[in-house]
Every structure is written in C-alpha cells, then in structure tokens.
Amino acid sequence: MHRENEVRALPAFNDCGAASGYTARRSATAYAMSEPSPPRLAVVMPAYNEAANLAEVLARLSGSPVQEVIVVDDHSTDATAEVARAAGVTVLRMPFRFGAWTATQAGLRYAFKHGYDCAVTMDADGQHEPRGVPDLVAPIASGEADVVIGACVSRASRQRRLVWRYLRWLTNLDIADLTSGYRAYSRRAISVAASWPATSFDYQDVGLLLLLRRRGMRIVERDVAMSQRRDGKSRIFSSWLQVARYVAFSSMHGWSKRADARTPARIAGSTHA
Secondary structure (H helix, E strand, O other): OOHHHHHHOOOOOOOOOOOOHHHOOOOHHHHHHOOOOOOOEEEEEEEOOOHHHHHHHHHHHOOOOOOEEEEEEOOOOOOHHHHHHHOOOEEEEOOOOOOHHHHHHHHHHHHHHOOOOEEEEOOOOOOEOHHHHHHHHHHHHOOOOOEEEEEOHHHOOHHHHHHHHHHHHHHOOOOOOOOOOOEEEEHHHHHHHOOHHHHHOOOOOHHHHHHHHHOOOOEEEEEOOEOOOOOOOOOOOOOHHHHHHHHHHHHHHHHHOOOOOOOOOEEEOOOOO
C-alpha cells in the first residue's frame, strides 16, 4: 500500500508537524504554574462505500477540537476516497478490503507514528455524533483513563443485549456497551491497539478490550448520543447467523482470558442492559 506517498499530498485539518505541548522542556516550577496543554487529537474513521454519508459527517467534525481527521478507505468501490480528499482530510487507502478493525488499526498506527497524544475512533456512517468527542477525550486529558468508550445502551436491540450479557459473563469485563466503536485512546493505549498482537482481531471490541486490560490500561465509559444508521446494516447484528459467528469468534478470546482479574469500567449515568 502506497500510504505514505498519498498522505503527503493531502492536507490535514491543521498542521500535524507541530511539536506537542507535552514534549516541550520546562522547569518543574514553570510546569507546575502553567496550565497543561490539551492533547493533540486525531480522529480515525474507517470507511467502506460511505460516499453518500461521508461529506456530512466530516462537515460536522470541522468544529471539533481535532488536529487531523484520518479516513481509512477500506478499498471502497464508490467515491469514498474522492469525497474525503475534497473535504481536505488525510486519506489512507487499503490495497484490499481487510475489514473495519484492520482499517482502524492502520489509522491508529498512522496517528501513533505522527505523534498524536490521543485518537478517537468513529464510524463514517453518521451514527457517532461528533459533539461527543470532547466528553470522550476529557478523562484522558485529565489522566483518569487510557481508554474511554462512548456508551449508548438505549440503542441496543434484543440481539445486542443478549450478546452483551453473555460476553460480560464470559470475560469479566464490567462494561455496558461492549460493541461500541466510538472510543478514545491515549497514546499508551494506541501503542497497544496498534501492536502486532492486536492484528488477530476481527472487531474493535472484546478481544481488544481484553488485551488492553491485560496491558494495564484503565478503561472507563461515558454516555454519548448516537444517531440511527443512515443506510446499510450492522455487520454483527444484521442476522442471527452473523450474531452466532460473532459470539463464536469472541468466545475464543473470552474463554482463554476467563481467569483474568475483574477490572471494572466506570460509567457515569447509565446501567447495564
């Protein structure tokens, strides 16, 4: 994949070459008296055939405190990449269709390589509301968490609630919205998510959360608003057959980690399904 050549030719929302505030050398006294710099933030957005939705989603993101938006085109057959370029964001093109998690991981590796302190992953179909970005980033900026999951329990169908309940029992992950892809990662967490062990996952959920927990990442949840999917269907919950496949795949990861110590995630203002 000729990713680097393509990215160099495309402008980001802001100059991604600026040095992070966290890397500046300061005396201990000056640092104590000054306000900490906000984290340099990138949004990673995997996209497959989202040309019809992408322009609106990117326009809504333009008012967010984001230094760079990275659209990872998962070998779309429509004009997804062209729409992203027209919006002035960074585009990474996959040489084949690898799936949403591999595309997301490519974007996280790009964010890590380019020195970002925090990365937010969100869908390109308009389901994830950009106004939730500051709420997801805040616990990382304050040092409270390494991973923040945007939870929207009210969106769950009967299928989704049954799967959540089973996976919570299986994994000892005390997380309300296990399948949310709307997340914020600290730089430490990005390094775990972008690592080689994470490449075996099909989804950005249970397997990755177990890996993050094993590496000592602090995981919390925050309630966020989510919109209805504009078109298409959920890749996991489109049919009972897909649900069965997903549960079988997740169980392979879950059973191997069943003995892990329970590490609860804290969520403000919501309860488990």
